Amino acid sequence: MISPDFVFISTYRAIIRALSPPGAKAKLSILIFHRVLAEPDLLQTDLIYAQKFADIIDLFRKIFDILPLSEAIERLRSGTLPARAGCITFDDGYADNLTVATPILKHYGLPATVFVATDYLNGGRMFNDTIIEAARRAPLGRYELSQLGLGLADQELMDLSSRVALIKHILPKVKYLSVTARAQAVDAIVARLKVDIADLPRDLMLTTEMLQALHQAGVEIGAHTRRHPILAGLSDYEAEQEIAEGKHWLEECLKTEIRVFAYPNGKPGVDYSPRDADLAKKLGFIGAVSTAWGAASRKTDPYQLPRFSPWTHNSWGFTMQLSRNLMHQ
Known part of the structure; x- marks a missing residue:
C-alpha cells in the first residue's frame, strides 16, 4: 500500500516543479532562520526549536533540491538551476546555529549559510x-x-x-x-x-573557535556587517565601512573568501537602499539577500535576493506557504 505521506510528497513535488522548473525559468526559494533553540522558550514562542526545525528541514529536503547559496546564485545567473531549487540561511551568528542546527543539517546532509554580524561574537550580545x-x-x-x-x-x-x-x-x-x-x-x-x-548571558553568539568549527563543518559563512545597523540610515562612507569591515574580519578569521552578504533587518527601501546593493557588488560579493518574501528568478537582481520565513510548521500549511511564496511577484 502506498502511504499518504508518499502521495502528499509526490504530488507536492510535481506542483513545485511546475512553479519552479529547471533552467532559465527556474526560481530559487531561500529560507531564513535566526536561532534554533534546543527546547521551546515560552518567552520567545516565535523562535523555532530543534524538533520543529528538524521537521521543517526534513519536509523541505523531500520537496526541494537544496543547494549551497553561492552555487545557487551562480546557477541562477547562468540559467542552470535545477527544478525546485532551495537554500537554507541563518542570520546574525548565534551559537545554536552550530550546537543545535548544524547536527540536524549534517544528519540530512544539507548545506546552509550563516550570515554573521562580527562585533557580537566572543561574548557579545545583539x-x-x-x-x-x-x-x-x-x-x-x-x-x-x-x-x-x-x-x-x-x-x-x-x-x-x-x-x-x-x-x-x-x-x-x-x-x-x-x-x-x-x-x-x-x-x-x-x-x-x-x-x-x-x-545577562554572554554565550548566545558564536565564538571565533565556534565560527571556525562551523566553517570546517562545511557551512558557508556570509557577511552581515559589523554591528547590524540599519544601512539606509548611514552615510555612504559609514555603510561601506560596516559592510567591508565585517567581510574583512571574517576573511581574516576563516582564511577564505566571503562571497555572500545579508542586509541587516533586510526590508528593501526601508532598511537598505539601492546604494547598499551597489556597495555589495563593489565590495566583491557575488550576491546579497534581503528579507522581502518571494522567490528569485533569473530576472531578479542578484544583490537583492528575496528570502522566506515560514510561520506555519504543519506539513500542509508549510507547503501551501511555500507555493504562495513561489507565485509571489
Missing part, C-alpha cells in the same frame, strides 16, 4: 537579546519607561504574557536608532528594569 533577557529577569512591578524619552509607555510586569508584551513594545522603538543611540537606549532600559547587565 541588542534585541539584551532586551529579551532583561525582560526575562526583571522583578515583578511597574516600570516608568516613559521617562526615558524613547516614546515608550510605562509598563507593568505581572506574568509571562506581560513580559512578552514588554519585549514587543520596546524592540520596535529601539531598532531604528543609530548604533550608538541604540546601545545607550538599551542600557538605559535595562537599568530601568532593575537588571544588572553583567548578569
